[in-house]
Amino acid sequence: xxxxxxxxxxxxxxxxxxxxxxxxxxxxxxxxxxxxxxxxxxxxxxxxxxxxxxxxxxxxxxxxxxxxxxxxxxxxxxxxxxxxxxxxxxxxxxxxxxxxxxxxxxxxxxxxxxxxxxxxxxxxxxxxxxxxxxxxxxxxxxxxxxxxx
Numbered sequence: 001x002x003x004x005x006x007x008x009x010x011x012x013x014x015x016x017x018x019x020x021x022x023x024x025x026x027x028x029x030x031x032x033x034x035x036x037x038x039x040x041x042x043x044x045x046x047x048x049x050x051x052x053x054x055x056x057x058x059x060x061x062x063x064x065x066x067x068x069x070x071x072x073x074x075x076x077x078x079x080x081x082x083x084x085x086x087x088x089x090x091x092x093x094x095x096x097x098x099x100x101x102x103x104x105x106x107x108x109x110x111x112x113x114x115x116x117x118x119x120x121x122x123x124x125x126x127x128x129x130x131x132x133x134x135x136x137x138x139x140x141x142x143x144x145x146x147x148x149x
Contacts, residue, residue, distance in 0.1 A: 021133045021134035022133065022134045022135070023133070024130050024131070024132070024133030024134070025080070025132065025133030025134045025135045025136065026133070027127070027133070028077055028078070028080065028083065028127050028132055028133055028136075029078055029135075031074075031077060031120075031123050031124065031127060032074045032075065032076075032077035032078025032079070033074070033078050034074070035070050035073065035074030035077065035078075035090060035120065035124075036070065036071055036074030036075050036078055037074075038067075038070050038074070039067045039068065039069070039070025039071030039072070039073075039074055040071055042055060042056050042063070042066075042067035042070065042071075043055060043056065043064075043067045043068070043071060062096070062097075062100070066093055066097060069089060069090060069093045070090070070093070072086075073086045073087075073089050073090040073093070074090065077090065077124070077127060079136070079137045080132040080133070080135065080136020080137045080138055080139070081136070081137040081138055082138070083127065083128075083131065083132035083136060083138065084127075084128045084131060084132075087124040087125070087127040087128035088124070088125075088128045090120070090124040091120075091121050091122075091123075091124035091125040091128060092121075094117045094118070094120040094121035094124065095117075095121040097114075097117040098114045098117040098118050098121060101114070101117070102114030102117060102118075
């Protein structure tokens with residue numbers, strides 16, 4: 001009679017599983033912080049970055065709206081508040097930026113300057129799928145993250 005092979009779990013895999021929610025939270029915090037800083041630089045010129053301190057014109061399409069999404073969405077992701085929804089909006093914003101701004105100049109991100117937009121789009125999509133991780137305001141406030149599947 002066929003008997004399924006028993007799966008053994010090593011101690012190292014148990015330890016990795018215990019650390020995973022904290023690694024996801026750290027990844028989320030870093031991505032949210034970088035995205036928030038990018039939005040603040042675009043809206044307020046602080047911290048000055050690639051724009052050299054210049055800001056986008058208020059209500060201009062799509063720059064000002066993208067900067068607001070970066071500032072607010074990045075802060076929500078950073079704090080772990082409505083993380084999945086904010087991450088989906090941030091990911092979509094960066095996908096739009098890539099295809100509407102960068103793609104027309106060349107096919108590959110290395111040629112068209114779209115590496116940050118492409119990376120942020122995939123990073124936020126991953127955060128939307130994985131959720132906020134261990135340390136998030138939603139968890140501290142007693143809210144459950146949106147169920148997946």
